[in-house]
Amino acid sequence: MxxxxxxxxxxxxxxxxxxxxxxxxxxxxxxxxLVKIKPVSEDARNPISVIICARNEAENLQKYLPIILQQDYPNFEVIAVNDRSWDGTADILKEFAKKYEKLKVVSVADGEKFIAGKKFAVTMGIKAASYEWLVFTDADCEPASPNWLRGMQQPQDQNTEIVLGYSPYFKKRGLLNRLIRFETFFTAVNYLSFVLKGMPYMGVGRNMAYKKSLFFKSKGFAAHMHIPSGDDDLFVNANANRNNTAIRIHKDTQVWSEPKTSFIDYLRQKKRHFGAGKLYKSxxxxxxxxxxxxxxxxxxxxxxxxxxxxxxxxxxxxxxxxxxxxxxxxxxxxxxxxxxxxxxxxxxxxxxxxxxxxxxxxxxxxxxxxxxx
Structure with a gap:
């Protein structure tokens, strides 16, 4: 031939x-x-502030917020930031605040300075946090276990400033759901593997944690406040390195999330993510x-x-x-x-x-x- x-x-x-x-x-x-999955520690060391930003999430808060507030961790608070909602979110949070002492509600009012969207809400939540270790998730997320916070707590190694978790999507019917879950899987495999490789480049705000002092030391989102996305991946991209970043993939540390149900909504979501990627390190x-x-x-x-x-x-x-x-x-x-x-x-x-x-x-x-x- x-x-x-x-x-x-x-x-x-x-x-x-x-x-x-x-x-x-x-x-x-x-x-x-091949990495060995460490068991979730039975010890609860330092206090934790959980931050959740919600914009028109009344239904999801009703469903998932109690699960977060009932985590098996002795010393934590939940900061729920109501970002200009009009669907009854404020009422839901008000009722939960009466029932749960651990819940602290922060409200964002309308105004021109809020064009940056979620980043302003996240910043308000961080400023309201009482503790150094911040754990982030979303209103439509459900921790896989009551031990979620034990797994995402601050590591004993004080050099670790960022912990990246894993957040799969719930299984639904149809090819779109399979595509969404597979894309989420591949994205997670990539960013988690690169942490093990010594080159962390992003994280997902549905399940991640970092130090409050790191946020203010790096001036928060100042470098990319002009774009609506990137409160999670761009922050990690700018501040994570081989020495200060760890991962958690134990099944108890995972956080399940509601997937998009229409191709258009999913395309919009990926468009936001794609826009943030343009500001990653070269x-x-x-x-x-x-x-x-x-x-x-x-x-x-x-x-x-x-x-x-x-x-x-x-x-x-x-x-x-x-x-x-x-x-x-x-x-x-x-x-x-x-x-x-x-x-x-x-x-x-x-x-x-x-x-x-x-x-x-x-x-x-x-x-x-x-x-x-």
């Missing part, structure tokens, strides 16, 4: 993409699959962009090589080998991160997610306006 220069070049490019793909799978993500932007570019090139080269009879079986063989190797890693991670039933969907969802990410990136170029709620 003789190959021309074009075919040789395409095979070489495919081999390069395959090797880079394997690097992320075997030398980054595999770390998360090295992080490069690595994340390269991951997507390598995946795009890999599938594109496989399709291109399938068009030549001489390289058809080579390209299909490389594709099969890639799927085989990755199928030994990611289904294991899916089980570890509470998405075990998606293991059978892995190869298909991997391709669908890639197509969606490319589509979302293109949409983000033309759609500029985003907001929190």
């Amino acid at each position: 003789e190959l021309n220069l074009l075919e040789i070049s395409l095979i070489g490019a495919l081999a390069f993409c395959f090797l880079i793909q394997l690097y992320f799978s075997l030398f980054v993500h595999l770390k998360l699959a 090295k992080h932007q490069f690595i994340l962009s390269m991951q997507i570019a390598i995946q795009f090139s890999f599938y594109g080269l496989v399709i291109a090589l399938c068009c030549f009879p001489e390289t058809l079986y080579i390209s299909l063989g490389v594709l099969a080998l890639s799927i085989l190797i990755r199928s030994f890693i990611y289904p294991r991670l899916l089980k570890r991160l509470n998405y075990g039933e998606l293991s059978w969907w892995f190869p298909l969802l991997d391709i669908i997610l890639f197509v969606f990410l490319v589509f979302n990136a293109i949409v983000s170029i033309f759609v500029k306006k985003v907001q929190w709620k």
Whole structure:
């Protein structure tokens, strides 16, 4: 079999993409699959301030706030920030405040200075917090266990200033829900693995913690107050390093969240996240962009090589080998991160997610306006 220069070049490019793909799978993500999960400590050391920002979340607060207020932790408070709600959120919080001494309600009124959205509400919550260790979650989130705060409490190592948790979405019917959960899984695998690699770059505000002193030392959200998103990932991106960041993935430390139920709402959510990513540190932007570019090139080269009879079986063989190797890693991670039933969907969802990410990136170029709620 003789190959021309074009075919040789395409095979070489495919081999390069395959090797880079394997690097992320075997030398980054595999770390998360193999890391030993520490049990949740039975001790409760320092006091904790839990911060929840709510904008028109009356129904979710009614459902999930009592679960947070009843955590098995001796010394904590919950700061609920009502961010200009009009759906009865204020009344719900008022009633809960009468019942639970641990609840402190902060209200944000309308005004021009609130154009930054959630970040102002988060800042108000942090200023109202009584304690140094801050744990963050959202109004539509449910801790997986009464021991959630024990797992997310300040580590004994005082050098640790940030703790990143994991927040899966509830299982619903339909392909959209599978896509949302798989995308959340892959995002979590990436940012949690890179912490183990010594290069933390983001966190998710549904389940994370950091020191109050770190927030004020770094001037809070001042560097990116002009955009509505990024109260979680941009703060971590700016302040996390290999020495001050830890992860928690024990099943008791996870926080479950309500997923979007329509494709349009999900697209808007991802648009906000995509906008924040543009302000990541340059090295992080490069690595994340390269991951997507390598995946795009890999599938594109496989399709291109399938068009030549001489390289058809080579390209299909490389594709099969890639799927085989990755199928030994990611289904294991899916089980570890509470998405075990998606293991059978892995190869298909991997391709669908890639197509969606490319589509979302293109949409983000033309759609500029985003907001929190």
